[in-house]
Amino acid sequence: MTNVIYILPIILIFVGVGLLFVLMIRLSALLVMPWGAPYVPCKEENRELIRTMIREKKRVLDLGSGDGRVVADLAAENETVHGYEINPFLVWKSRTTLRKAGLSGKTRIFRRNFWNCDLGEYDAVCVYGISYMMERLEKKLLSELPAGATVVSVGFRFPNWQPVRNEGAVWLYEKG
Template sequence: MEFEPNLDSKIQNTSKLSQFGKALIYTTGGLAVGVSIICIPFVSPAFRKVCLPYVPATTDQLAGVTAALKGRSGRLLDIGSGDGRIVFTAAKLGFKADGVELNPVLVYFSRVSALINRQHRETKFYRQNLWKFNLTPYNNIVIFGVEQMMKDFEKKILLEVKDGTVVVACRFPLPNMIPIETIGHGVDTIWKYVVKR
């Protein structure tokens, strides 16, 4: 009879550990699912035909884009707008600036940033595939592309935009058009084009 109280306390301790273990498993599982949901939009570009990862614009690239747009006005589209840096910079320069981005997390981040920075009237962010987005309304276009997509993007430009439209390509040039200006060097190189048919 002396052993029964010890046996009962051991069963209760095992039960308490079991409850703690379950809570730990549920918490760990929930965190793993949450991290996966947040990471999917950033990892999924690697599985597309053209891998276009999110890489934020550097200070030198922002300065180069600003220099390339000097003296320009009107509507500006940033293709692959990411966190909205180019769009916000263009809005400060007086452009009616829009961004198109496929990553939903970055689109929502940009929209919230626009509200916080009180730039929501001058900027808009669209979650859409750039190949399906209409370029016609824009007379200024900025793209941070990858080499594999620039040939197809150049064709899209020539089909959709008006003569006189300025295209600013960052990191990789358009393959056939001749730039009117090149700014910077290395990964910060900016090519400025004016569409003429």
């Protein structure tokens, strides 16, 4: 009985800290919404389309790279793949996943707000965004990417840029 009196508060503290941690992770996925899309992982069918649309590129970027699954996919067929991710939990998770998959050599995850970065070094960009950021992102990509760059958008299309291909909720663009 005396043991229970000592052990119960310790168990409750551990459970409380665990629940707080889970809540923080859930909340952090939503807190990024003023800067871009909340974390929603890309569906398998869309990942397959991204893989077919971005191949044999030198420098590929996943804008808002989440848990790194798209970065890992793209690493198979492209030279170097980077991910920019604002959420520190997802940065940590994706770096761990990519390291375990043996992909640290050709991939890199940066903890960055992509609005503050110049994207001119990439010849292919992939993004799973949200409706209210698409017009601003369209302008940014068209002003910073080199001629001939490929852009794949999942979930939402750009309002003015004409896609060269569309399959379901995935649009392929080429910068002239």
